[in-house]
Amino acid sequence: MxxxxxxxxxxxxxxxxxxxxxxxxxxxxxxxxxxxxxxxxxxxxxxxxxxxxxxxxxxxxxxxxxxxxxxxxxxxxxxxxxxxxxxxxxxxxxxxxxxxxxxxxxxxxxxxxxxxxxxxxxxxxxxxxxxxxxxxxxxxxxxxxxxxxxxxxxxxxxxxxxxxxxxxxxxxxxxxxxxxxxxxxxxxxxxxxxxxxxxxxxxxxxxxxxxxxxxxxxxxxxxxxxxxxxxxxxxxxxxxxxxxxxxxxxxxxxxRWLALATNANQRAREISNLLCRDGQTELVHPVEGNEIFVRLSESNLRALTDAGATFYPWIGGSHRLVTSWSTPAGTVERLSDLLA
Amino acid sequence: MxxxxxxxxxxxxxxxxxxxxxxxxxxxxxxxxxxxxxxxxxxxxxxxxxxxxxxxxxxxxxxxxxxxxxxxxxxxxxxxxxxxxxxxxxxxxxxxxxxxxxxxxxxxxxxxxxxxxxxxxxxxxxxxxxxxxxxxxxxxxxxxxxxxxxxxxxxxxxxxxxxxxxxxxxxxxxxxxxxxxxxxxxxxxxxxxxxxxxxxxxxxxxxxxxxxxxxxxxxxxxxxxxxxxxxxxxxxxxxxxxxxxxxxxxxxxxxRWLALATNANQRAREISNLLCRDGQTELVHPVEGNEIFVRLSESNLRALTDAGATFYPWIGGSHRLVTSWSTPAGTVERLSDLLA
Amino acid sequence: MxxxxxxxxxxxxxxxxxxxxxxxxxxxxxxxxxxxxxxxxxxxxxxxxxxxxxxxxxxxxxxxxxxxxxxxxxxxxxxxxxxxxxxxxxxxxxxxxxxxxxxxxxxxxxxxxxxxxxxxxxxxxxxxxxxxxxxxxxxxxxxxxxxxxxxxxxxxxxxxxxxxxxxxxxxxxxxxxxxxxxxxxxxxxxxxxxxxxxxxxxxxxxxxxxxxxxxxxxxxxxxxxxxxxxxxxxxxxxxxxxxxxxxxxxxxxxxRWLALATNANQRAREISNLLCRDGQTELVHPVEGNEIFVRLSESNLRALTDAGATFYPWIGGSHRLVTSWSTPAGTVERLSDLLA
Amino acid sequence: MxxxxxxxxxxxxxxxxxxxxxxxxxxxxxxxxxxxxxxxxxxxxxxxxxxxxxxxxxxxxxxxxxxxxxxxxxxxxxxxxxxxxxxxxxxxxxxxxxxxxxxxxxxxxxxxxxxxxxxxxxxxxxxxxxxxxxxxxxxxxxxxxxxxxxxxxxxxxxxxxxxxxxxxxxxxxxxxxxxxxxxxxxxxxxxxxxxxxxxxxxxxxxxxxxxxxxxxxxxxxxxxxxxxxxxxxxxxxxxxxxxxxxxxxxxxxxxRWLALATNANQRAREISNLLCRDGQTELVHPVEGNEIFVRLSESNLRALTDAGATFYPWIGGSHRLVTSWSTPAGTVERLSDLLA
The missing domain is CATH 3.40.640.10 (Type I PLP-dependent aspartate aminotransferase-like (Major domain))
Incomplete structure (x- = not known):
C-alpha cells in the first residue's frame, strides 16, 4: 500500500x-x-x-x-x-x-x-x-x-x-x-x-x-x-x-486521462471514508481529488504503519495520502480489512 | 536517405x-x-x-x-x-x-x-x-x-x-x-x-x-x-x-552505445568516401565521427537532390550530412549506385 | 512644514x-x-x-x-x-x-x-x-x-x-x-x-x-x-x-552623524507629543526614531492640511510624518501654535 | 604629469x-x-x-x-x-x-x-x-x-x-x-x-x-x-x-562641457605631436579625442618614466596616455622640455 x-x-x-x-x-x-x-x-x-x-x-x-x-x-x-x-x-x-x-x-x-x-x-x-x-x-x-x-x-x-x-x-x-x-x-x-x-x-x-x-x-x-x-x-x-x-x-x-483520474479520485474517496469510519480520524480538507489530508486517529496510524503503508507526515501532525491511476480496488478492500 | x-x-x-x-x-x-x-x-x-x-x-x-x-x-x-x-x-x-x-x-x-x-x-x-x-x-x-x-x-x-x-x-x-x-x-x-x-x-x-x-x-x-x-x-x-x-x-x-556509434561513424566514412570519389567534392573537415562537412561537386549535389536526400546547407556553400545508429548499410549501397 | x-x-x-x-x-x-x-x-x-x-x-x-x-x-x-x-x-x-x-x-x-x-x-x-x-x-x-x-x-x-x-x-x-x-x-x-x-x-x-x-x-x-x-x-x-x-x-x-540623528529623533518625539495632546490622536507605533506613524484626529488632520504641511497617508487611514537633521526647532513651535 | x-x-x-x-x-x-x-x-x-x-x-x-x-x-x-x-x-x-x-x-x-x-x-x-x-x-x-x-x-x-x-x-x-x-x-x-x-x-x-x-x-x-x-x-x-x-x-x-572637452582634446593632440617628434614613436591609432595610444620610443619611455609620469601599458607593448579638462597647458610645456 x-x-x-x-x-x-x-x-x-x-x-x-x-x-x-x-x-x-x-x-x-x-x-x-x-x-x-x-x-x-x-x-x-x-x-x-x-x-x-x-x-x-x-x-x-x-x-x-x-x-x-x-x-x-x-x-x-x-x-x-x-x-x-x-x-x-x-x-x-x-x-x-x-x-x-x-x-x-x-x-x-x-x-x-x-x-x-x-x-x-x-x-x-x-x-x-x-x-x-x-x-x-x-x-x-x-x-x-x-x-x-x-x-x-x-x-x-x-x-x-x-x-x-x-x-x-x-x-x-x-x-x-x-x-x-x-x-x-x-x-x-x-x-x-x-x-x-x-x-x-x-x-x-x-x-x-x-x-x-x-x-x-x-x-x-x-x-x-x-x-x-x-x-x-x-x-x-x-x-x-x-x-x-x-x-x-x-x-x-x-x-483515457479522464478515466485514469476517475479511478484515482474514487480510490481517494473510498479510502478517506474508510479512515474516517472510526469517528476519530478527521479530514483536514475535503477530499475533492486524489489527495487525502487527514489527522489520523492513533489506531488508524498504527494500523497503517504496521501494514507497511507508505505515506508522508504533513504539517501540524497531519498526514497526506495520495492515490493514482494505478491504485487498485483491491487496495481499498485490504485497507477495509486492516482498519476493521 | x-x-x-x-x-x-x-x-x-x-x-x-x-x-x-x-x-x-x-x-x-x-x-x-x-x-x-x-x-x-x-x-x-x-x-x-x-x-x-x-x-x-x-x-x-x-x-x-x-x-x-x-x-x-x-x-x-x-x-x-x-x-x-x-x-x-x-x-x-x-x-x-x-x-x-x-x-x-x-x-x-x-x-x-x-x-x-x-x-x-x-x-x-x-x-x-x-x-x-x-x-x-x-x-x-x-x-x-x-x-x-x-x-x-x-x-x-x-x-x-x-x-x-x-x-x-x-x-x-x-x-x-x-x-x-x-x-x-x-x-x-x-x-x-x-x-x-x-x-x-x-x-x-x-x-x-x-x-x-x-x-x-x-x-x-x-x-x-x-x-x-x-x-x-x-x-x-x-x-x-x-x-x-x-x-x-x-x-x-x-x-551498445559504442556499437551504435561505430555504425554511425562507419557509415559516415563510407559515404564521405563515395562523395569524394569524383575528385571534385572536397571535405571541409576530416570525417572523424558521424558528421560530414563537405563542398559537394555540382553533379553530386544534383544526384543527391534528385534522389530526395535530406541534408542541410552549411556555411560558405558547403553542406552537412549526418549519419546515425540507424543509418543502414543499404543506404551506402544505394548512394554508391546513385553517384556512379 | x-x-x-x-x-x-x-x-x-x-x-x-x-x-x-x-x-x-x-x-x-x-x-x-x-x-x-x-x-x-x-x-x-x-x-x-x-x-x-x-x-x-x-x-x-x-x-x-x-x-x-x-x-x-x-x-x-x-x-x-x-x-x-x-x-x-x-x-x-x-x-x-x-x-x-x-x-x-x-x-x-x-x-x-x-x-x-x-x-x-x-x-x-x-x-x-x-x-x-x-x-x-x-x-x-x-x-x-x-x-x-x-x-x-x-x-x-x-x-x-x-x-x-x-x-x-x-x-x-x-x-x-x-x-x-x-x-x-x-x-x-x-x-x-x-x-x-x-x-x-x-x-x-x-x-x-x-x-x-x-x-x-x-x-x-x-x-x-x-x-x-x-x-x-x-x-x-x-x-x-x-x-x-x-x-x-x-x-x-x-x-556629526549622531548629532544630526539626535536632532531628527528629538523633533519626532516633540511633534508626536504635540499631535497626541488632544487625546484623540493615536500613535500606531511607538516613536523611537525620526518617523511618526499616527492615526490623526480630524481636527489635527485639518490643522496640518490647512497649514500646508506635507506628509503621506499610510495604511489603514493612518499617516506618516518624518523628521530629519534639517527639521528646525522652530517647526515644533509653529506646530504647537497651530494645534493649540 | x-x-x-x-x-x-x-x-x-x-x-x-x-x-x-x-x-x-x-x-x-x-x-x-x-x-x-x-x-x-x-x-x-x-x-x-x-x-x-x-x-x-x-x-x-x-x-x-x-x-x-x-x-x-x-x-x-x-x-x-x-x-x-x-x-x-x-x-x-x-x-x-x-x-x-x-x-x-x-x-x-x-x-x-x-x-x-x-x-x-x-x-x-x-x-x-x-x-x-x-x-x-x-x-x-x-x-x-x-x-x-x-x-x-x-x-x-x-x-x-x-x-x-x-x-x-x-x-x-x-x-x-x-x-x-x-x-x-x-x-x-x-x-x-x-x-x-x-x-x-x-x-x-x-x-x-x-x-x-x-x-x-x-x-x-x-x-x-x-x-x-x-x-x-x-x-x-x-x-x-x-x-x-x-x-x-x-x-x-x-x-562648459564642450569647452572642457576642447581643452582635453587639444592637450592630447599637442602631447602626441611632442611624443612623435623623435621619428621613432608611433601612434597606434589617430588621436581624435583625449586619448593617445602610442608605441613609445625607448628614449621617450625613459624620459617619461624618469619624470614620474603616470600612464598605463597597453596591448602589444604600446601605452595609453589620457588627458582631461584639468590637464594644464603647462604640462605640455614641461613635457616639451623633458623630451627635448
Missing part, C-alpha cells in the same frame, strides 16, 4: 505502447515532427477550440516557470496562494525564469485564494509607482495543493477580477484531470472558457511517463515565439519531441 | 524495451528509485571509477548549462571555441543558467581550440582585476562541432593548461560515443583520466529517446548538491526518473 | 565643504584614492575594530541588494520582516541581484520580527530537501520600517538564533544613526558585537548627499572580492570614489 | 558650486525635484528637441547596462565592437542587466566596427530560428575605445543599416563631448539626427563629479517607465536626485 505520491506510479501501458508505435523512421527534431502535429489535432478536439498554441516539456516545474516567464517581467509579480506549488515546491524556479520577478502570496482555506484577499491585492496594484513590484499574473492551481477543486465558475470569476485589473491568468494543472473529474467541468470550461490565458496541463501525475503541456489561448498566443525561445534556452526543447507528443496522444485517446 | 541529423533518428529498440521493463510498481520519485541506483553501478563499470556523481536530464542544452552554472559564477567566464554548441546553438542558455556569465570565444581549425590562443587567453586572466570577467571554466566539445575528434591526449593536455591557470574543465559530450570510437579512447581516458571535471555524456544522438548524463568527477563532486538544486529550479528534475535511467542502462548494456 | 521624508532633506553643509576639500588634483579611480583610505581610518575608529572591509554606493537599495547577493545564492532565501524595505520598496532588487533568490517573509509587531515566527522559520529549514528554498541570510532593519528600534541585545539574540541555524546576518541600517541614538548603543554594539556579518550603513537619510556603506565583518570579509565584482557589474563602482568617501568622513567627523 | 585616466581628474569647480547652489530646502525625492525639471529644459536646448526622456545615474556601466536592458531581451543579443567597453570592461554588466542576453562581437580598425562585418552580422539574423540568439540592438561607442571618433554621418549610416534589420541603436557616449568637439557635430547631429534611439551621455570623464545621462529619443520613449523600474531595482534611483541634476546643469551651462 503505497500512498506516497502519484509521481511514484508507473506509466499506463498504453503510453509505452504509444512510444513503440512512433519509434520508426526519421522525424524532424524539436517539435516539427508529424506526431506532434497529430497531437495538435487531438488537443483541438479535447479543448474544443483551435485558438491555441502549445509546447511540451518533461516537468511541471518547467511548465509553470516557462508559462509565467512569458507574462511576468523581471520587475513584476505573480499573485498566487501562499501554499502554491510555485511558491513552496519549485526551488524559486519562477524567480529564476522571470529574471528576478516576485511571487505575492495570498491566504485562503484549502489552498484556494480568499476572494477578499484577492480583491485587496488587485486594488493595491500601482503600476506607475516605481518602488513597488506590481502583479502581472494571477496563478491558480487546480486541483489545489490541498486536494480541493475550484469549480470552473470560481476560476472564471477570479479570472474576471484579475483581467479587470489588467492581469493575465495562469492555471497550474498538474492534476488538471483530477479537477475536471471532480467538478464535472470540461477541459474548455476549466480553461479558455474560464478566461485562463495559459494552462499547464499535466499528464505525468495522471499516468504519463513524463509529459506536461503548456497551452496559450487567444491573445496569449502572441507569446508563442517567446515561449519557444525561453524553452530552448532553458533546455526544454527536447530534440526527439515525438516521444513526448506520443504520450499525450495516448492519454487523450478515448479520454 | 535522410542525413539531416542524428537527433531525427528513432530510439534503438532496446531502449524502448528497457522502458517497458521498468514500468511496473511504485518507485520513489526524483531519482531515489532503484533503476537510477542500478545506473550508478553501470556507470561505475563504464567509467572505471566510483569517484563520481551524476544527474540525468532530457536535453544537451540543459546538461551543458547546468554543468557550467556549477563552476562559472555570474561574474565569471567560460572559455570555449567560437563555434561551440554552447556559444552558437543554445540561445544563450549558459548566460541564463550562470546568472549572466560570459562566454569567451577562441579560434581554431575544425572547431578545435588553437593551443596558442588558449595559452594567451589563460595567461590573460587577471582574477583580481575587477573590471574584466575572468574565465573559470574551459569547455571542450568532443566530437567537435565540425565532426573532428580531439584525441584523449589533447584533452588531457588542454586540461592541464587550464588547471594550471585555476580553471575547471567541462567536456560537452553530445557525441561522446562517436569520439570514443573514433579515437579508440576509453570513457575513462577521455574524461577523468584526461582531468575533465564535469562531463555531459549525451546518449540521445547515440540512440536513446532522450537522455543526457551530467557527471561530476573527484573534487567537482562537492557541487553535487548545488547541481541538484539548480536542476530542480530549472525544471530538470523529472519526477519519474526511472525512465531516464532505464534508457542509459540499455545503452551501456553490452557496450 | 515638510514631513514627507528624510530623503527630501538637503545635505548638511559640512558634506558639501568636504566635497570641495577633496576636489583638487588627480586621484586613482574606483576606490584606490587616498580619501577612501582615510575613510577606512575613520571607520576603524567609529566601529572600534579593523576587522572589516567596506564598499561605498549611492543608494540604499543597491547597498542592501549587493550585501544580500554575496550571501544568498540563487537557490537560497533571505528571512526578513513582511514589511521590510527589501521586500516592499525595492522593486525586487534582492531577487535581481541574487539571480532569482527568494525573500521569506515573517510577521511581527512594529516591523520587528516575531521571535516565535523566527524560531519556526529557522527550525523549518531543510538544506538537503531539494524542492524547497532554504534560508541563508537573516535580514533585520534598524531603525525598522515602522520607526521602532531593536535594542542591540535583541539584534544579538536574533543573530545568535540565526547563526545556530547556519545563517548569515544582514542589518539594513538606512537609519542606523537614528537607531543608535534611540537605543544608546554604539555602532560596534549594534553591528559586529551583535554578530552582524554585513551592515548597510546609510548616511543619505542622516544628512549626506548620497552615501551608503556596505561593511563586511570578520569571516564575511572573505566575500570582499566578490562584493567588488558584483558592485562593478551592477554599475556601483563610481569612478571618482573620493566624493563618496568625503561625504562619509564629514558625517563621522566629531560624530 | 598624470595621464592615467580622465576618471582620475577632479570635478570642475563650477560643478561643486552648482551642488552648493541647490543645497537648500526640502525637495521631492527620486527625480521629482525642481532641479531635475530644470535639467530637462537645459537638455531640450542642448539636444534641439523635446522628444526625449532621460534618467540620471552615477556610473557609465550602469548607464550602458540599463539602456541595453530596455531593448535587448534575455534571449537576444547586442552587436558591438570586440573592444567595446560593454564587452571588455564592465564585468558582464550587460549580461546581468539583460537577464542573460549576449554580446555579439564585431571586428574593425580603431575600435570602429567594420562595415562589411556589420552587414554580414545583420544579414545573418534569423529571428525565427529558435536555436540562435538574434541581435536586437547595435551599440556604438563614440569617442571609441581606441580614441578615434566616428563622424556623425557614419553613425547615421550604421544606424540606418541596423534599423533596416529591425534593430535599435545605442550610443555609448562616455566621452561624447570629446567626440562632438573632434568631429564638429552638434549633440543632435550625433544622436537623434543620426537615428540613435538611446544615448548614454557621460559627463563624469568630461568634468563632473559623477553624472551620466540615459536619453531615450522618439519611439524609444515608450520604454521610459520600464527604464525607471529597472533603475529602481538595480539601485540606480538615488533619493536625492537634485545633486545629479545640478552637476549636469553646470556642465551644460555656457556649453
Amino acid at each position: 503505497n500512498f506516497s505520491s502519484d509521481t511514484s506510479a508507473p506509466a499506463h501501458p498504453a503510453v509505452l505502447e504509444a512510444l513503440a508505435g512512433v519509434n520508426n523512421g526519421m522525424q524532424p527534431s524539436y517539435g516539427a515532427d508529424e506526431v506532434t502535429a497529430r497531437l495538435r489535432n487531438e488537443l483541438t478536439r479535447v479543448l474544443e477550440t483551435d485558438d491555441f498554441d502549445f509546447w511540451l516539456c518533461a516537468s511541471g516545474t518547467a511548465a509553470n516557470a516557462l508559462a509565467l516567464s512569458c507574462f511576468c517581467p523581471p520587475m513584476g509579480a505573480v499573485l498566487c496562494h501562499d501554499e502554491a506549488h510555485i511558491a513552496r515546491d519549485e526551488r524559486s524556479a519562477p524567480e529564476f525564469f522571470t529574471g528576478g520577478g516576485k511571487l505575492q502570496l495570498l491566504p485562503g482555506e484549502g489552498a484556494q485564494i480568499d476572494e477578499t484577499a484577492l480583491r485587496e491585492a488587485l486594488a493595491g496594484i500601482k503600476p506607475d509607482f516605481v518602488h513597488e513590484t506590481p502583479a502581472h499574473v494571477l496563478s491558480l492551481t487546480n486541483l489545489t495543493e490541498s486536494g480541493t477543486a475550484y469549480p470552473a465558475g470560481r476560476v472564471k470569476h477570479f479570472s474576471a477580477l484579475a483581467k479587470d485589473a489588467g492581469l493575465m491568468v495562469h492555471l497550474d494543472g498538474a492534476r488538471f484531470a483530477n479537477a475536471l473529474v471532480s467538478t464535472g467541468a470540461s477541459p474548455a470550461e476549466m480553461s479558455w472558457k474560464a478566461r485562463v490565458d495559459v494552462l499547464t496541463l499535466g499528464l505525468t501525475k495522471t499516468g504519463a511517463m513524463g509529459c506536461e503541456i503548456i497551452i496559450l489561448f487567444g491573445s496569449a498566443r502572441q507569446k508563442f515565439n517567446e515561449l519557444k525561445a525561453r524553452a530552448k534556452r532553458s533546455g526544454h526543447m527536447p530534440p526527439k519531441m515525438r516521444y513526448l507528443a506520443a504520450q499525450a496522444i495516448a492519454m487523450f485517446a478515448d479520454d | 535522410n542525413f539531416s541529423s542524428d537527433t531525427s533518428a528513432p530510439a534503438h529498440p532496446a531502449v524502448l524495451e528497457a522502458l517497458a521493463g521498468v514500468n511496473n510498481g511504485m518507485q520513489p520519485s526524483y531519482g531515489a528509485d532503484e533503476v537510477t541506483a542500478r545506473l550508478r553501478n553501470e556507470l561505475t563499470r563504464v567509467l572505471e571509477t566510483d569517484d563520481f556523481d551524476f544527474w540525468l536530464c532530457a536535453s544537451g542544452t540543459a546538461a551543458n548549462a547546468l554543468a557550467l552554472s556549477c563552476f562559472c559564477p555570474p561574474m565569471g567566464a567560460v572559455l570555449c571555441h567560437d563555434e561551440a554548441h554552447i556559444a552558437r546553438d543554445e540561445r544563450s542558455a549558459p548566460e541564463f543558467f550562470t546568472g549572466g556569465g560570459k562566454l569567451q570565444l577562441l579560434p581554431g581549425e575544425g572547431a578545435q581550440i588553437d593551443e596558442t590562443a588558449l595559452r594567451e587567453a589563460l595567461a590573460g586572466i587577471k582574477p583580481d582585476f575587477v573590471h574584466e570577467t575572468p574565465a573559470h571554466v574551459l569547455s571542450l566539445t568532443n566530437l567537435t562541432e565540425s565532426g573532428t575528434a580531439y584525441p584523449a591526449g589533447r584533452v588531457k593536455h588542454f586540461s592541464a593548461l587550464a588547471k594550471d591557470a585555476g580553471l575547471m574543465v567541462h567536456l560537452d559530450g553530445a557525441r561522446f560515443a562517436n569520439a570514443l570510437v573514433s579515437t579508440g579512447a576509453s570513457p575513462a581516458e577521455m574524461s577523468w583520466k584526461a582531468r575533465v571535471d564535469v562531463l555531459t555524456l549525451g546518449l540521445t544522438k547515440t540512440g536513446a529517446m532522450g537522455c543526457e548524463i551530467i557527471i561530476l568527477f573527484g573534487s567537482a563532486r562537492q557541487k553535487f548538491n548545488e547541481l541538484k538544486a539548480r536542476a530542480k529550479r530549472s525544471g530538470h528534475m523529472p519526477p519519474k526518473m526511472r525512465y531516464l535511467a532505464a534508457q542509459a542502462i540499455a545503452m551501456f548494456a553490452d557496450d | 515638510n514631513f514627507s521624508s528624510d530623503t527630501s532633506a538637503p545635505a548638511h553643509p559640512a558634506v558639501l565643504e568636504a566635497l570641495a576639500g577633496v576636489n583638487n588634483g588627480m586621484q586613482p579611480s574606483y576606490g584606490a584614492d587616498e580619501v577612501t583610505a582615510r575613510l577606512r581610518n575613520e571607520l576603524t575608529r567609529v566601529l572600534e575594530t579593523d576587522d572589516f572591509d567596506f564598499w561605498l554606493c549611492a543608494s540604499g537599495t543597491a547597498a542592501n541588494a549587493l550585501a544580500l547577493s554575496c550571501f544568498c545564492p540563487p537557490m537560497g532565501a533571505v528571512l526578513c520582516h513582511d514589511e521590510a524595505h527589501i521586500a516592499r520598496d525595492e522593486r525586487s532588487a534582492p531577487e535581481f541581484f541574487t539571480g532569482g533568490g527568494k525573500l521569506q517573509l515573517l510577521p511581527g509587531e512594529g516591523a520587528q520580527i516575531d521571535e516565535t515566527a523566527l524560531r519556526e522559520a529557522l527550525a523549518g529549514i531543510k538544506p538537503d530537501f531539494v524542492h524547497e528554498t532554504p534560508a541563508h541570510v537573516l535580514s533585520l532593519t534598524n531603525l525598522t520600517e515602522s520607526g521602532t528600534a531593536y535594542p542591540a541585545g535583541r539584534v544579538k539574540h536574533f543573530s545568535a538564533l540565526a547563526k545556530d541555524a547556519g545563517l548569515m546576518v544582514h542589518l539594513d541600517g538606512a537609519r542606523f544613526a537614528n537607531a543608535l541614538v534611540s537605543t544608546g548603543a554604539s555602532p560596534a554594539e549594534m553591528s559586529w558585537k551583535a554578530r552582524v556579518d554585513v551592515l548597510t550603513l546609510g548616511l543619505t537619510k542622516t544628512g549626506a548627499m548620497g552615501c551608503e556603506i556596505i561593511i563586511l565583518f570578520g569571516s564575511a570579509r572573505q566575500k570582499f572580492n566578490e562584493l567588488k565584482a558584483r558592485a562593478k557589474r551592477s554599475g556601483h563602482m563610481p569612478p571618482k570614489m573620493r566624493y563618496l568617501a568625503a561625504q562619509a568622513i564629514a558625517m563621522f567627523a566629531d560624530d | 598624470n595621464f592615467s585616466s580622465d576618471t582620475s581628474a577632479p570635478a570642475h569647480p563650477a560643478v561643486l558650486e552648482a551642488l552648493a547652489g541647490v543645497n537648500n530646502g526640502m525637495q521631492p525625492s527620486y527625480g521629482a525635484d525642481e532641479v531635475t525639471a530644470r535639467l530637462r529644459n537645459e537638455l531640450t536646448r542642448v539636444l534641439e528637441t523635446d522628444d526625449f526622456d532621460f534618467w540620471l545615474c552615477a556610473s557609465g556601466t550602469a548607464a550602458n547596462a540599463l539602456a541595453l536592458s530596455c531593448f535587448c531581451p534575455p534571449m537576444g543579443a547586442v552587436l558591438c565592437h570586440d573592444e567595446a567597453h560593454i564587452a571588455r570592461d564592465e564585468r558582464s554588466a550587460p549580461e546581468f542587466f539583460t537577464g542573460g542576453g549576449k554580446l555579439q562581437l564585431l571586428p574593425g580598425e580603431g575600435a570602429q566596427i567594420d562595415e562589411t562585418a556589420l552587414r554580414e552580422a545583420l544579414a545573418g539574423i534569423k529571428p525565427d530560428f529558435v536555436h540562435e540568439t538574434p541581435a536586437h540592438v547595435l551599440s556604438l561607442t563614440n569617442l571609441t575605445e581606441s580614441g578615434t571618433a566616428y563622424p556623425a554621418g557614419r553613425v547615421k549610416h550604421f544606424s540606418a543599416l541596423a534599423k533596416d534589420a529591425g534593430l535599435m541603436v545605442h550610443l555609448d557616449g562616455a566621452r561624447f563631448a570629446n567626440a562632438l568637439v573632434s568631429t564638429g557635430a552638434s549633440p543632435a547631429e550625433m544622436s537623434w539626427k543620426a537615428r540613435v534611439d538611446v544615448l548614454t551621455l557621460g559627463l563624469t570623464k568630461t568634468g563632473a563629479m559623477g553624472c551620466e545621462i540615459i536619453i531615450l529619443f522618439g519611439s524609444a520613449r515608450q520604454k521610459f517607465n520600464e527604464l525607471k523600474a529597472r533603475a529602481k531595482r538595480s539601485g540606480h534611483m538615488p533619493p536625492k536626485m537634485r545633486y545629479l541634476a545640478a552637476q549636469a546643469i553646470a556642465m551644460f551651462a555656457d556649453d
